[in-house]
Amino acid sequence: MDMFGEPWIVRNAVYYPDPEAGPDALLNDATEWLQYAYHSIRVLADLVQEDRDIDTKRLPVMLEGIGVFIDMGARCAAQAHLRMQWLEVERDAACSTTDADPDAS
Numbered sequence: 001m002d003m004f005g006e007p008w009i010v011r012n013a014v015y016y017p018d019p020e021a022g023p024d025a026l027l028n029d030a031t032e033w034l035q036y037a038y039h040s041i042r043v044l045a046d047l048v049q050e051d052r053d054i055d056t057k058r059l060p061v062m063l064e065g066i067g068v069f070i071d072m073g074a075r076c077a078a079q080a081h082l083r084m085q086w087l088e089v090e091r092d093a094a095c096s097t098t099d100a101d102p103d104a105s
Contacts, residue, residue: 021083023080026076026077026079026083029073029076030073030076030080033076034070036069037069037070037073040062040066
């Protein structure tokens with residue numbers, strides 16, 4: 001097996017979000033990754049329905065790649081959820097600081 005071939009790439013694919021990205025951008029990324037997975041499954045299903053020759057040696061790699069798309073989409077959605085919670089905590093902390101200090105205005 002080639003160390004840097006398709007199976008290696010599929011197993012070592014990781015999503016690194018932009019540290020400055022907000023929840024909306026992360027949710028857009030999640031939608032994009034899940035759309036990649038959806039369309040990849042549609043293409044694979046079309047190939048099977050058309051009774052075309054499918055390279056059975058590459059099929060596991062194709063399925064693993066679809067799994068990676070889904071995993072990346074889920075990670076983006078989780079990051080967006082964490083960012084939303086973090087922004088809410090920051091907002092609550094700012095409000096409580098302002099409420100505690102009457103001379104702040």
